[in-house]
Amino acid sequence: MVDESSDVSRHPAPRNLTMLLERVQHAGRHEADVSLEAILDAAGRRSFAPFLLIAGLITLAPLVGDIPGVPTLMASLVVLVAGQLLLGRQHLWLPRCLLYRRVSRPRFVRVVQWLKRPARWVDRLLKPRLMWLARPPAHLPVALVCLLIGLAMPPMELVPFTANGAGLALTLFGLALLAEDGLLVLIAYALTGGTLALVVAGLL
Secondary structure, three states: OOOHHHOOOOOOOOOOHHHHHHHHOOOOOOOOEEEHHHHHHHHOOOOHHHHHHHHHHHHHOOOOOOOOOHHHHHHHHHHHHHHHHHOOOOOOOOOHHHHOOEEEHHHHHHHHHHHHHHHHHHHHHOOOEOHHHOOOOOHHHHHHHHHHHHHHHHHHOOOOOHHHHHHHHHHHHHHHHHHOEHHHHHHHHHHHHHHHHHHHHHHO
16 A cells, blocks of 8 residues: 655655656665655655656656556556546555566666756746646546556557657646646647547557
């Protein structure tokens, strides 16, 4: 079970991408390899947004997201979390076999440094607007759409570039919930629809 007491409770929840990246860069700092559990602990587990952001960023990131099987692994994370959110669970359960998946620290640090380049530019575009689309209970339709994305991600490995679209959609949903940016929610909905349409066309 995900233990909320493991959150970095002494610090406020991340409100933008730069803050999130600064936190996760130090995940499992004393370990040679970085586990998914350490990344999630550093990001914060008190809301749905960090899970979406981590899954989306890992799927998008070079050197990591292109590894065969990584989109499917992130899909498992999204399906488990979104499904439990829709069921109204207050404490999110994740299997140890998922949390213990690791990536080498040098690769992880390179990815985070690469993501920091556009992060400040992205953060300048974020602001609270159409907040009713990004606040409860609007997180429930977001969770439903993310569940559909997660279920579609394994076949996306067979259709070029669609996994990147899924990763971008998850990232946008996560940023939207963090910043309470409803416009970004609408963009993520549209991107999800286009990506799923490409997957269906590519598999037919």
